[in-house]
Amino acid sequence: RPSNFPPGPPKLPVFGNYLQLLAGNYWYPYRELDRLTRRYGCKVLGLHWGPVPTVVACDQQSIRQALAQPQLQGRFESIVTKTRAFDKTLGVFFTDGAFWAEQRRFALRHLRDFGFGRRSPALEAEAQGELEHLVKLLRGETSAPHDKEVYSNGRALLPDALYPAFINSILVPLAGARLPRDRDPALRATGRTVMLFQTAFDTTGGFLGILPWLRHLFPHLTGHQNNQRSSAHLHGVFRDIIGDHKISFTEAHMRDFCDVYLKEMEKLREEGILDKTTFSEDQLLLSMIDFFFPAATAISTTMVFAIVFLMHNPHVAERVQEELDNVVGRSRLPHLDDRVSLPYTEATLRETMRRATLTPISIPHRATEDTHFMGYDVPKDSMIITCLWSMHMDKEFWGDPEAFRPERFLDDQGQLLKKDPTLPFGAGKRLCAGETFARHYLFLFFAGLMQNFRFRMPNGQKPPPMDGHRPGIIESIPPFWVEVQPRD
Numbered sequence: 370r371p372s373n374f375p376p377g378p379p380k381l382p383v384f385g386n387y388l389q390l391l392a393g394n395y396w397y398p399y400r401e402l403d404r405l406t407r408r409y410g411c412k413v414l415g416l417h418w419g420p421v422p423t424v425v426a427c428d429q430q431s432i433r434q435a436l437a438q439p440q441l442q443g444r445f446e447s448i449v450t451k452t453r454a455f456d457k458t459l460g461v462f463f464t465d466g467a468f469w470a471e472q473r474r475f476a477l478r479h480l481r482d483f484g485f486g487r488r489s490p491a492l493e494a495e496a497q498g499e500l501e502h503l504v505k506l507l508r509g510e511t512s513a514p515h516d517k518e519v520y521s522n523g524r525a526l527l528p529d530a531l532y533p534a535f536i537n538s539i540l541v542p543l544a545g546a547r548l549p550r551d552r553d554p555a556l557r558a559t560g561r562t563v564m565l566f567q568t569a570f571d572t573t574g575g576f577l578g579i580l581p582w583l584r585h586l587f588p589h590l591t592g593h594q595n596n597q598r599s600s601a602h603l604h605g606v607f608r609d610i611i612g613d614h615k616i617s618f619t620e621a622h623m624r625d626f627c628d629v630y631l632k633e634m635e636k637l638r639e640e641g642i643l644d645k646t647t648f649s650e651d652q653l654l655l656s657m658i659d660f661f662f663p664a665a666t667a668i669s670t671t672m673v674f675a676i677v678f679l680m681h682n683p684h685v686a687e688r689v690q691e692e693l694d695n696v697v698g699r700s701r702l703p704h705l706d707d708r709v710s711l712p713y714t715e716a717t718l719r720e721t722m723r724r725a726t727l728t729p730i731s732i733p734h735r736a737t738e739d740t741h742f743m744g745y746d747v748p749k750d751s752m753i754i755t756c757l758w759s760m761h762m763d764k765e766f767w768g769d770p771e772a773f774r775p776e777r778f779l780d781d782q783g784q785l786l787k788k789d790p791t792l793p794f795g796a797g798k799r800l801c802a803g804e805t806f807a808r809h810y811l812f813l814f815f816a817g818l819m820q821n822f823r824f825r826m827p828n829g830q831k832p833p834p835m836d837g838h839r840p841g842i843i844e845s846i847p848p849f850w851v852e853v854q855p856r857d
C-alpha cells in the first residue's frame with residue numbers, strides 16, 4: 370500500500386480488491402464499499418481496483434473536497450473509452466487536461482447560442498411541442514400505426530415511449546432540427562441501443578477496466594460487444610449528420626453546434642494549424658455523442674424512476690397533483706416559469722434523484738499528480754471514486770434514507786430549501802455538462818405527465834421495486850408496461 374494511504378483492505382494479486390467487492394455484493398459492489406466504511410470506521414477508503422490505487426470518498430465532506438481539488442480532476446482511458454472513440458481518447462466525458470478543457474468550453478459556449486443549458490424561448494417551444502405530443506400519445510389520441518409499439522389500450526411501454534421527446538430535444542441544439550414524427554420508431558431504436566452501452570458495465574469498466582483482453586474471451590459477458598454495437602450505431606447516426614451538414618453548410622448562417630464546429634475547423638485549416646489543435650472531425654463526432662447519449666437515456670430513466678417511486682408512494686403523487694392543479698390548473702401545460710411556484714413538485718424530483726442515484730459511483734476521476742487529500746497521501750494516477758450513493762443514503766445525514774419523503778427538501782412554510790445537499794450531477798469543474806438541460810426537461814415532462822395522468826400497474830401487478838435496479842453506467846429499470854389513466 371502507498372504510504373499514508375487511507376485505511377482499507379489489503380491488496381490481493383491481479384484484481385486488487387475488486388473480486389472482494391463483487392463477493393460482498395455482485396450486482397452492486399459500491400454497496401460493499403459502503404459496508405467497508407463502517408468496518409474501517411472512516412468515510413474515506415483506500416483500496417486497489419486491479420493494480421490501481423483507489424481512494425473512495427463516501428460522505429458529503431470528502432466528496433465535495435474530491436470534486437473541488439484541482440489535482441483530482443483527471444480521467445482514465447481504457448478499452449471501454451477507446452472502443453467508442455476509434456481507439457483514441459476523444460469527447461468530453463473521458464478526456465482530461467488542456468484537451469478536455471478546450472473542448473468542453475467550446476461545446477458549452479456554442480451550445481448555449483442554440484439554447485442549451487439556459488432559458489431559451491425557442492428551445493422551450495420545441496420541448497412544449499414534444500410534451501404535447503407525448504400527452505396525446507398517452508391519451509391514445511395519435512393515429513400513427515407505429516405508436517402501437519409503445520401505447521395500446523390505455524397502457525404505455527416505459528421508457529421507450531419517452532425516448533423520442535428527449536432525443537429530439539437534444540438534436541435541436543446539436544444538429545439543428547428535430548426529426549419528423551414518422552422517425553419516432555428509429556428514435557426509440559436508438560434509445561434502446563444507447564441503453565446497451567449504459568448497461569454494459571459500471572463506470573469503472575468492470576472486468577474490462579482491469580483485464581482488457583478478457584473481451585476476446587467473453588465479449589458479451591464483459592459488456593464489450595454491447596459497447597461495440599452501441600458505439601457503431603451512434604457513429605453511423607452522427608457520421609450522417611456531419612456528412613449532411615458539410616453539404617448544406619453556409620458560412621453566413623450557423624444553424625447549430627455542428628455548423629459552428631465545422632466553421633472553426635475550416636478557420637484552423639485555412640491558418641494551416643488544424644492538425645496541431647484539439648479540433649478534428651472525430652472529436653466533433655464524439656463531442657456530439659457525449660451530449661447526445663445522456664440526453665437520450667439519463668433523462669428518460671430518471672422520469673421512469675419518478676413514476677415508479679410515485680406508484681409506491683401514491684400520497685406523494687396526490688400532493689404533486691394537488692399542487693399542479695392549484696398553481697397551473699388543467700387548461701394549459703406547465704412551463705418553466707411555474708417552477709418557482711411548485712416547491713413540492715421540485716422537492717419530489719430532488720427526492721427521486723437522491724433515492725435513485727442514477728450514477729451511484731459517478732464517473733471515476735484520476736489524480737493528475739501526487740497530492741494530499743483529507744489528510745492522506747494520494748499518488749499520481751490513483752483512481753478517485755465519489756460514491757454518490759453512500760452520500761445520498763447516509764443514515765447519519767438523512768435519518769431515514771430509505772423513505773421516499775420529498776418534505777426533507779422543504780422548510781416549515783413548505784418552500785424549497787435553498788441549499789440542496791444532494792449531488793446527482795457531481796460538482797466542480799467536472800460537473801455534469803447537461804445539468805441545467807436535464808433539470809429543465811425533467812421538470813417540464815414530470816409536471817406535464819403528473820398533471821395529465823395517473824400511473825398504475827396493470828392487472829394488480831406490483832410496480833418494479835424501489836431498490837434492486839438494473840446496474841450499469843447509469844442504473845435503470847428494464848422496460849415495462851404501465852397503465853396510464855387520464856385525470857379528466
Ligand code: HEM
Pocket residue numbers: 436461462463473539659660661663664667668671727728731732733793794795796798799800801802803804806807
Ligand atoms: C438526470 C440526468 C443526469 C445525471 C444524473 C447526470 C449525472 C452526471 C454525473 C454524475 C457526471 C460525472 C461528474 C463527475 O465526473 O464528477 C456527469 C457528467 C457529464 N454529463 Fe451528465 N447527467 C445527467 C444528464 C446529462 C445530460 C442530459 C447531458 C447532456 C445533454 C449530460 C452530459 C454530461 C457530460 C458531457 C458529462 C461529462 C462532464 C465532464 O467530464 O467534463 N448529462 N453527469
